[in-house]
Amino acid sequence: MNVRSKWLMISVGLGILLNPLNSSMVSIAIPRLQNVFNLDFTAVSWIIFSFYIASSIAQPIMGKASDLFGRRKVFLTGLVVSFIASLFAPLSPNFGWLIIFRILQAIGTSMMVAVGMAIVRIHITEKQATALSILSIFLSGAAAIGPFIGGVIIHWWSWPAIFIINIPLVLVSFLLCWRNIPKDESLTFVAQDMTLRKWFDLIDVSGILLFIVGLVALLLGLLSAKASGHISLYNVITLLIGIALLWAFVRHELKAKSPLIPLRTFAKYPEMIWVNVEFMLVNVLYYSLFFGIPSYLQIVRHVSEFQTGILMLSLGLCSLVTSPIAGRWIDISGARPALLISAILMTLGSIWLVTLNQTTPVMNVCFALVAFGISNGLNNVGMQAVLFQSSPKEIIGVASGLFNTSRYLGTILSSLLIGIVMGGKFNFEGFHLLGIILTVIALCLVFMSRRRRKTGILQDS
Missing domain, CATH: 1.20.1250.20 (MFS general substrate transporter like domains)
Known part of the structure; x- marks a missing residue:
């Protein structure tokens, strides 16, 4: 470089x-x-x-x-x-x-x-x-x-x-x-003498409005249910409105001349869809650990905030150290080996959470944190590499944006998962169940990583 x-x-x-x-x-x-x-x-x-x-x-x-x-x-x-x-x-x-x-x-x-x-x-x-x-x-x-x-x-x-x-x-x-x-x-379209209607079609104003209102309704329904601790009629109606609007958004995008999210192009490149699904699941796993471990340490094991912060540093430091190594490895061998190892590490880390009990030394959580930290470094580089390799150059902006939306959806779903599993109070039994659920999700990622075809060094498409 x-x-x-x-x-x-x-x-x-x-x-x-x-x-x-x-x-x-x-x-x-x-x-x-x-x-x-x-x-x-x-x-x-x-x-x-x-x-x-x-x-x-x-x-x-x-x-x-x-x-x-x-x-x-x-x-x-x-x-x-x-x-x-x-x-x-x-x-x-x-x-x-x-x-x-x-x-x-x-x-x-x-x-x-x-x-x-x-x-x-x-x-x-x-x-x-x-x-x-x-x-x-x-x-x-x-x-x-x-x-x-x-x-x-x-x-x-x-x-x-x-x-x-x-x-x-x-x-x-x-x-x-x-x-x-x-x-x-130079822009690929001519902006001069363009009518307001053509501008709206070019920007896909209708698609943007359906996407915004639909996603906001969906997320508000989910997050309101988590905040209130129960599912009300309001939550159900809001969720249904969100789902209906997002379905309308999909139908609109398939017909639009200049869609916000070119679904037909995505259909031609199925790896773009798979990598977003995988990235969302990866973030469900990572942020369930990121949010769950501090609560486990402080509420269940009565560890101080300062000691919790020190233990959690192992998660971020392992991710930082792994990222540059992952970059060089993926440049040589492609993303598939790195993502497979990452999925295996998350599986092992999730299984380790299941083995913890109320007398296990608190330092033992570092094994899970290290496993997830290394896997996070591999995933952040590997999945972006797959996205770049599978995305046409002309839509890389919207593909990158949707990829990062998958990150936030995974983060929100992790918060919802913890809330559903724990109920009103964080406890050891809930944490044990959370570890089992994370193990199942991690095993799904192992399967998804194995199905990915072997690819070499990234090429400029």
Whole structure:
């Protein structure tokens, strides 16, 4: 990788880390926000859920926008939006305004995650798996250290600082990206003299509205059921509305001239569909562990918050160390071996959780954390490599956005899974059942990895 490519990777990396950093950093601020705004835990938890929902929706839409209007433009616009959200969020007069700026922050950072992968796909044509491993270090590293940074900031300052800290990162990233991201190629369509109706068809406004309202209804139904602890008529109706609208979205996309998500193209490349399903399941596994282990340690085993944080570092550190190794390995051998080993490690880690009991030394959880950390590093690089290899170049933006939506859907489903298994209180029996369910999901991933045809080094399509 030449010097220009390295600077491009640093520029893009500083932008894309803002999304995972802000999704994980704010979790430490929940107790403080409860006190400041006088809210219960269910209400204040929407500071997290709103970010996940907005990111899930925004990423494929911004990917589509980048395919149409230029990836550099969308990436730089994302930085501007993130700057505005980070600047005004600390000034929020109430919690409602804070949620609005939080959603705006999710949209801005989502622009960069979806488009950043596409920029790498287009402009770095050699050793793409190595390039992906660098992006994975930014993404995984930000997610891993987010809670630590959030804890330090909240301890020494206050909750507004978790937004203010983004401002210097955004400014540095903007200057680097302005200089290092190549200018967009000429657009493939003629914008002059285009009627409003043609613009709507080009952007697929109808598809975007169906996708947004349908996914919001679906996720609100699921998350409201989790927050309330039971399934009400409201939850059922909201879920059914969401499913109906998403079905209408699928029918619309099959007929649209310029669809938001080109389903017919996806049908021609089934590996694109499989990799999104696998990535969602991988994140169900990873975040079930990510959210479940701290609760197990603190509630069941009565381990302190500080000791829990130290133990959880093994998860993030193993992922960080594995990512660059995975990049070099996949450049040589293809993604299939790495993904198969990853699935086996997750299976072993899940089985290890089942063997834990209430007298097992707490250090033993590190075996599961290490297994999942290594598998996460392999997955982040390997599955992006498969996505790049299976996606046509002209739709890589929307394909990248949908891929990242799969990540957030997996995260949300993991939270729902823990809530369903545990009921109203986290306990050892529920944790044991959770380990069994994760083992079954991991075994499914082993089967899915084995069915993937053997592929070699990534090629520029």
